[in-house]
Amino acid sequence: MSDEVPSSWIAAPGRALTGTIRVPGDKSVSHRAVMLGAIAEGTTRIAGFLEGEDTRATARVFAQLGVRIEAPSAGERIVHGVGLHGLRGTDGALDCGNAGTGMRLLAGLLAAQAFDSTLIGDASLSKRPMRRVIEPLATMGARIDSEPDGLPPLRIHGGAGLRGVETTTPVASAQVKSALLLAGLYATGETIVREAHPTRDYAERMLSAFGWPIEFAPGFARLRGGHRLTAIDVDVPADFSSAAFFIVAATLVPGSELLIEAVGMNPRRTGLLEALRAMGADIREQNRREQGGEPVADLLVRHAPLHGIDVPAAIVPDMIDEFPALFVAAACARGRTRVSGAAELRVKESDRIATMAAGLRALGIRVEEAPDGALIEGGRLQGGAIDSHGDHRIAMSFAVAAQLAAGEVRIDDVANVATSFPGFVALATGAGMALRD
Numbered sequence: 001m002s003d004e005v006p007s008s009w010i011a012a013p014g015r016a017l018t019g020t021i022r023v024p025g026d027k028s029v030s031h032r033a034v035m036l037g038a039i040a041e042g043t044t045r046i047a048g049f050l051e052g053e054d055t056r057a058t059a060r061v062f063a064q065l066g067v068r069i070e071a072p073s074a075g076e077r078i079v080h081g082v083g084l085h086g087l088r089g090t091d092g093a094l095d096c097g098n099a100g101t102g103m104r105l106l107a108g109l110l111a112a113q114a115f116d117s118t119l120i121g122d123a124s125l126s127k128r129p130m131r132r133v134i135e136p137l138a139t140m141g142a143r144i145d146s147e148p149d150g151l152p153p154l155r156i157h158g159g160a161g162l163r164g165v166e167t168t169t170p171v172a173s174a175q176v177k178s179a180l181l182l183a184g185l186y187a188t189g190e191t192i193v194r195e196a197h198p199t200r201d202y203a204e205r206m207l208s209a210f211g212w213p214i215e216f217a218p219g220f221a222r223l224r225g226g227h228r229l230t231a232i233d234v235d236v237p238a239d240f241s242s243a244a245f246f247i248v249a250a251t252l253v254p255g256s257e258l259l260i261e262a263v264g265m266n267p268r269r270t271g272l273l274e275a276l277r278a279m280g281a282d283i284r285e286q287n288r289r290e291q292g293g294e295p296v297a298d299l300l301v302r303h304a305p306l307h308g309i310d311v312p313a314a315i316v317p318d319m320i321d322e323f324p325a326l327f328v329a330a331a332c333a334r335g336r337t338r339v340s341g342a343a344e345l346r347v348k349e350s351d352r353i354a355t356m357a358a359g360l361r362a363l364g365i366r367v368e369e370a371p372d373g374a375l376i377e378g379g380r381l382q383g384g385a386i387d388s389h390g391d392h393r394i395a396m397s398f399a400v401a402a403q404l405a406a407g408e409v410r411i412d413d414v415a416n417v418a419t420s421f422p423g424f425v426a427l428a429t430g431a432g433m434a435l436r437d
């Protein structure tokens with residue numbers, strides 16, 4: 001991160017959240033649009049591309065692999081596809097930055113190339129588990145070396161000659177599923193991926209939109225190698241996970257009435273709405289429509305008092321990135337909220353169960369940690385100091401929590417907010433939150 005990026009915020013109660021906002025483009029869709037555009041035939045135009053550090057890192061990796069990518073304006077990319085076999089190897093390491101999505105999907109794609117490559121990441125990504133992709137890709141014939149315990153950097157040996165397999169993913173992970181499908185494009189025969197808990201299906205939808213024959217349903221995807229991808233225009237919806245901070249903030253702050261426009265409503269992403277509504281939230285979906293093959297809606301969020309719930313384990317994958325924000329909602333709800341079946345939170349940009357528990361306790365909330373979740377006792381938030389451990393979603397969640405706190409909250413290590421949500425401070429303060437660098 002550059003020196004100009006502030007490393008701390010001071011947040012405090014602001015005013016009610018009002019007006020109309022639009023959050024940046026979806027991170028999952030932006031990564032995949034660059035990847036598929038790069039190996040398609042023809043020119044892919046991406047509108048609404050997320051100008052975050054994660055997705056820009058992915059675009060830089062493809063530039064290093066010989067793909068010309070133009071950025072005529074913010075949020076726009078023109079990807080000059082090189083075809084399935086047109087990527088060029090490079091001696092330089094390919095830096096995925098902070099992005100688990102970038103590294104895991106690239107592992108699948110690069111394992112199928114004729115050349116060797118090395119994937120590296122920042123300090124946080126260098127601690128994230130990669131065996132979940134290395135092992136199933138190995139059953140297809142891929143050869144990937146890692147550091148001990150399956151940690152990055154990943155050294156990927158080219159020329160492996162992959163074969164399709166039928167796999168059930170070891171954890172509920174769209175990244176693992178997508179890595180296998182990308183490898184499957186190059187494999188002989190059929191690749192079938194099954195999931196015990198269905199996850200976001202953007203890779204499947206986008207492969208189909210780029211003209212690749214693929215059969216898919218929740219928890220199932222099947223494709224064969226040997227076809228071609230044809231460039232399309234991709235219109236990226238606004239990221240539900242970024243909208244989540246505003247959904248929770250407007251729900252919690254009395255007097256709020258906020259309209260969040262054109263939010264991506266893929267059903268594998270909107271579990272937070274189900275959880276918050278069960279807690280008493282008032283969130284209305286207006287103007288439901290399609291954008292770039294994805295459902296979108298404007299969300300009208302009004303303040304409502306919340307009560308604690310047991311979050312159903314079945315919806316955990318549908319709200320996996322929203323738990324930090326949900327923990328804040330739970331801290332402000334009447335009674336207890338129990339989260340379980342969410343052990344994956346421990347291997348995100350930080351251990352999100354431990355980081356949220358420590359942060360909420362620092363603000364006076366009682367939290368009992370469990371290996372796969374937590375029990376949060378709603379209460380009165382105090383001021384205090386929070387370490388976000390370089391995790392963008394933790395930093396933004398505590399900016400929301402501070403709107404309800406009795407005193408100022410200092411949030412440290414916030415630079416990585418730029419990985420997924422450039423412009424967060426300006427948008428948040430414009431909507432009514434009190435937050436300064």
Ligand SMILES: O=C(O)C1=C[C@@H](OP(=O)(O)O)[C@@H](O)[C@H](O)C1
Pocket residue numbers: 027028029100101172173174175176178200320321344
């Ligand atoms: O496939 C994707 O784009 C993503 C999948 C999820 O990760 P897992 O696959 O590890 O659950 C999510 O947490 C991440 O922000 C984006």
Ligand SMILES: C=C(OP(=O)(O)O)C(=O)O
Pocket residue numbers: 054098099100101102321348349393420
């Ligand atoms: C987990 C996340 O992303 P990634 O896995 O791509 O780093 C996230 O954005 O919350």
